[in-house]
Amino acid sequence: MIRSIISQSNDPSFNLATEEFLLRNSEQEIHFFYINKPSVIIGKHQNALAEINLAFLEENNIPLYRRQSGGGTVYHDFGNINFCFIRKGEQGDLVNFKRATQPIIEVLNQWNIPARNGERNDLLVNFKKISGNACHVFKRRVMHHGTLLYNSDLQRLNASLRNDPSKFKDRAVKSIRSEVMNISELYGKEITSKEFMQNLANAIISNNRFIINSELTHDEQDGILKLQKDKYSTNEWNYNYGPNYEFRKRTVVENWVYAIHMKVERGRINSLSIKSNNPDKNLINNMINSINGSFHQKETIADVITRFNNNEKTKELVEIFF
Secondary structure: OEEEEEOOOOOHHHHHHHHHHHHHHOOOEEEEEEOOOOEEEEOOOOOHHHHOOHHHHHHOOOOEEEOOOOOOOEEEOOOEEEEEEEEEOOOOOOOOHHHHHHHHHHHHHHOOOOOEEOOOOEEEEOOEEEEEEEEEEEOOEEEEEEEEEOOOOHHHHHHHOOOOHHHEEEOOOOOOOOOEOOOHHHHOOOOOHHHHHHHHHHHHHHOOOOEEEEOOOHHHHHHHHHHHHHHHOOHHHHOOOOOOEEEEEEEEEOOEEEEEEEEEEOOEEEEEEEEEOOOOHHHHHHHHHHHOOOEOOHHHHHHHHHHHOOOOOHHHHHHOOO
16 A cells, blocks of 8 residues: 655655655655745755855745755745655666656646656646656665645746856756746646645545555654754755865955855865955955855854954955855
């Protein structure tokens, strides 16, 4: 039998932890559905800062999380539905995106929504993307998971993922942007995302008599909460786990030019140079000596600069490193 579970949480860290915990600690095949609050989810092997519009995320209080699977960066909100299909099989026959997404395509087609598989492990309707997908293998089990844009805020989606990759040099997996659309444009019924998710889960069950409704057990919830706390709620995983990279930026603060070059390993700055025409050499030396060795995070660098430059220009100085 296959367990069909609908999450009662909108917390991305909890739902991502649930996916990994069920993959690693259950012998059963599982369908897991959830809706996250506004957030950005990056792939396991991506450089977080190179994938996002950091200023927009900060301005709108949109958090970032790293998932266990590879692939590109996606935006989640209350109009986006997430599905995770966990199955077991033999090595060499686990990763199959078309087979994994067939239950979704089958139901959408039954609802007269002409969804089909794309060439980038995605789902398309009229050549526009409605779903991005990724997977992760653990022993003889595989997790295929993906998004379904039902009624997502596409403007915020695009704004969150708008970035300047020219500042970064790395070997990280890069996201490929596609034109997207919402399923609600074609669904024909005015219902909420939560109702659509429930309808989708029920329809998949109707198409397969081996699927049953289920809930997380108390033991599973305890394990998930621990994984959420120890991994998916930490900067160490969400930001610092990413690949090593070089960062270069040239900018002007108070009419002085600053050219930054730094190398970052496991999220920590281990080489920093600052070239500037600012005559205050003490400021430049203090930034180099104090910031080198710190994590490449705004809060960390802001704390460091404030110690020796506690004035109204601290914020502008912090921005030159991002």
